[in-house]
Every structure is written in structure tokens, then in C-alpha cells.
Amino acid sequence: MKNANTIRKTKSDISLFQTWLLATQNEERPFSTIENEKLDQYLASFFISVRNKKGEEYEPDTLKSIQSSINRHLNENSETDVNILTDKDFQHSRDVLSAKKKDLKSKGFGTEKERQMLSHKRKLIIFMTEICLEQVSNPDALTNTVWRNNSMHFGMRSRQEHQDMKFGDIQMKATSGGVHFEFTERQTKTRKGEGSARPFAPKMFAIADNPRCPVKTFKTYIQRRSTESLKPDSNFYLSILPRYHNKGPDDFDTENTNTWYSMQPMGKNKLGELIKVMSEKGGLTGRKVNHSARNQQ
DSSP: OOOHHHHHHHHHHHHHHHHHHHHHHOOOSOGGGSOHHHHHHHHHHHHHHOOOTTSOOOOHHHHHHHHHHHHHHHHHHOSSOOOTTTOGGGHHHHHHHHHHHHHHHHTTOSSHHHHTOOOHHHHHHHHHHHHGGGTTTSHHHHHHHHHHHHHHHHOOOSHHHHHHOBGGGEEEEEETTEEEEEEOOOGGGOOOSTTOSOSSOOEEEOOTTOTTOHHHHHHHHHHTSOGGGGSTTSBSSEEEOGGGTTOOGGGOOTTSOOOOEEEEEOOHHHHHTHHHHHHHHTTOOSOOOTHHHHTTO
16 A cells, blocks of 8 residues: 555646646646657756746755656556656656756755855856856857856866867757757767766757746857858857957847857867856856866756
């Protein structure tokens, strides 16, 4: 016999997920009848965006518990043998949940000890989130936000990885769940070292009604590049045109479609200093490394 608390918890979590599907995805089908690929996309978006009734983030362990409740429901109601905790079809949503839990813990969620950790990394994460509110207002803010999104969603681990990126490494994909961007690492740029290859192609999904939506930001980055810089072998990170140097946010008209970037690649030193520059703007001190952005996941 099942524990009564488990039954109530499962019922509550199922209602939460089904309500979210209807409200945010206009999905009316019981999720136990949704095909695996689509359900995996829904779960990934759900783990990223779900909030409690007060609009606050859930604790990391609560999100994990919700995942388990959804899996129990599927085991009992799906016509096929589905396990979102182990099946390869649900690898992406598991990775997203893992990244979300790390992000929450870095912000102080979780154990009492973690809640008391107001370290430099947490301050840096908060500041980087705030600075990205201006993500499309000027070339510097747009570059900073694109770099941050690549670090978070595609797992960029070092300056060299960012520097090696080409425009063609990121492909736009269209599925029944909408448009997303996928990092398709080229064979000529394999990572070095044992276990370095990515086991799957990292994806960047849209976040509806969010001003910091990474897909929307990437589309803006494409718009602000010249046509000649959109070739597969074009450098991904480009230098800002000289006429836009030393200008403030108020000097830019975001309604026009002017090109902001030249054909010249961004210098490796400038690329490597992005964390430091953003930290200094936020009045932070201490050692900053690219891994700080990746650890937001």
C-alpha cells in the first residue's frame, strides 16, 4: 500500500505540471499521452521556469521530488514503458534539472549552510543576471549576454573554447515544440583529453515572456552582424565597430537595424576579460574566471 503522503504529493505535483502545460504551452493533452521528444522539451522548460504560488523559486530537492512524482505517474498511466529518470529520450531534461539545481544552490537555496553562502560567486551571478537586463540595448551588453548564454547553455569551459567558436557551430532547429538553437561542435574542433567529448548536442531553448530569453537574444545578435559575417566559418565573437566605442546605453536606438559589429574577431584578451570587466562594473573584487558563468547552471 502506498503512503498517503506520497499519494497526496504525487497528485499535487501532477496538477502543477499539467496546469503549467496548459498555461504556458497551451497543451491540453494529459502528459502521459505526449510523445517522448515533446515531453522531454516540456520538462526542460518546466524545470527552468516553474515557480510556486508566490512566484518564488522552488528548493532544489523539491524540483527533484516533482520529477520523481511525474515519473511515478507515467509509470502508472503511460501505455508505454517510460522512465524519465533513466531513459535516453529524457537526457536533456535531466541535464537541465541538474543545471537548475546547481544554479539554485549557487544562489543560496538548499541546505542551511548553502543558504548562508553569500560568496563572491553568488554576488557575481546576481550581478551578471542584472546586467543582462540591458542585453540588447548596446553592443557591449549584447556581447556580454551572448557570452553568458553560451557559457550556461552550451557548457563553454574556457576562453579558448569561446575563441574557437565559429558562427556555423550554432544551428537553429525547428521542432513541434518551437525553435531552439543547438551547439553542433565540429569534428575538427574536438575537445582534448579523456572524457572531453560532449555526450549530446547542448541546446538553448526559448523562455516565453522573458526579456532575457536566450533565443531572442541570439536572434538579435544575428541581426546586428553584417551579412558577410553570417557564414559558417565566420568568427563567432566579433569586435564592435569603432564608431560605437565609448558610447553609453542612451546613445543607441534599439528600434533600428544598424550593424554593430565589424568582420574582425574579438581579441583573445578582451574575450578572456569579460568576467573581470562585468565584475568591475558591479563593484566586485577578487579573482574571476570563465567557469563562474558556467557554474550558474
